[in-house]
Amino acid sequence: xxxxxxxxxxxxxxxxxxxxxxxxxxxxxxxxxxxxxxxxxxxxxxxxxxxxxxxxxxxxxxxxxxxxxxxxxxxxxxxxxxxxxxxxxxxxxxxxxxxxxxxxxxxxxx
Amino acid sequence: xxxxxxxxxxxxxxxxxxxxxxxxxxxxxxxxxxxxxxxxxxxxxxxxxxxxxxxxxxxxxxxxxxxxxxxxxxxxxxxxxxxxxxxxxxxxxxxxxxxxxxxxxxxxxxxxx
Numbered sequence: 001x002x003x004x005x006x007x008x009x010x011x012x013x014x015x016x017x018x019x020x021x022x023x024x025x026x027x028x029x030x031x032x033x034x035x036x037x038x039x040x041x042x043x044x045x046x047x048x049x050x051x052x053x054x055x056x057x058x059x060x061x062x063x064x065x066x067x068x069x070x071x072x073x074x075x076x077x078x079x080x081x082x083x084x085x086x087x088x089x090x091x092x093x094x095x096x097x098x099x100x101x102x103x104x105x106x107x108x109x110x
Numbered sequence: 111x112x113x114x115x116x117x118x119x120x121x122x123x124x125x126x127x128x129x130x131x132x133x134x135x136x137x138x139x140x141x142x143x144x145x146x147x148x149x150x151x152x153x154x155x156x157x158x159x160x161x162x163x164x165x166x167x168x169x170x171x172x173x174x175x176x177x178x179x180x181x182x183x184x185x186x187x188x189x190x191x192x193x194x195x196x197x198x199x200x201x202x203x204x205x206x207x208x209x210x211x212x213x214x215x216x217x218x219x220x221x222x223x
Contacts, residue, residue, distance in 0.1 A: 043214040095210025
């Protein structure tokens with residue numbers, strides 16, 4: 001069965017610092033992988049997706065993620081965090097049958 | 111992409127009552143989904159709703175408690191029936207937008223007293 005693990009429940013970074021959020025997945029075939037962001041009181045917004053091809057994918061708001069099959073990982077990165085990036089981030093695997101990780105809450109310090 | 115409008119955005123309900131949540135998509139979609147997000151938790155799929163057929167429920171969710179309608183390709187409703195405080199959650203609908211992507215509404219924040 002497919003599953004997603006986000007090892008970090010809560011991460012705090014300073015504004016302007018780099019960010020990496022970890023995501024590991026379990027899936028029987030080449031997965032469809034996604035990162036979503038949920039701001040307080042909002043629904044989920046798609047940041048980026050990976051289906052195939054180039055393993056480094058670019059998303060909105062300056063985010064990128066790298067698919068590493070050997071590590072079953074799809075980590076999200078941003079070179080310089082802004083205060084407005086404070087939110088909950090969810091990694092997901094699958095398509096019609098989408099499974100979400102537990103989420104990582106990002107706090108941004110001034 | 112698809113724009114999902116969900117209402118109500120929040121509600122406070124009494125124990126034993128029912129609430130119907132509406133989800134409107136700005137384009138025709140085959141598959142829509144309903145999720146529950148309990149406080150501080152991730153999303154749990156309640157059911158998949160295809161137009162013209164009965165919704166498919168995930169383990170732990172039953173039609174009597176969460177009846178779903180899907181009358182056309184742009185609209186769905188989820189009813190939370192005979193509510194108890196344990197039903198206090200965020201309920202989210204999503205639409206399948208192709209290439210495995212799901213687009214989400216802003217959610218309904220339900221509190222049951």
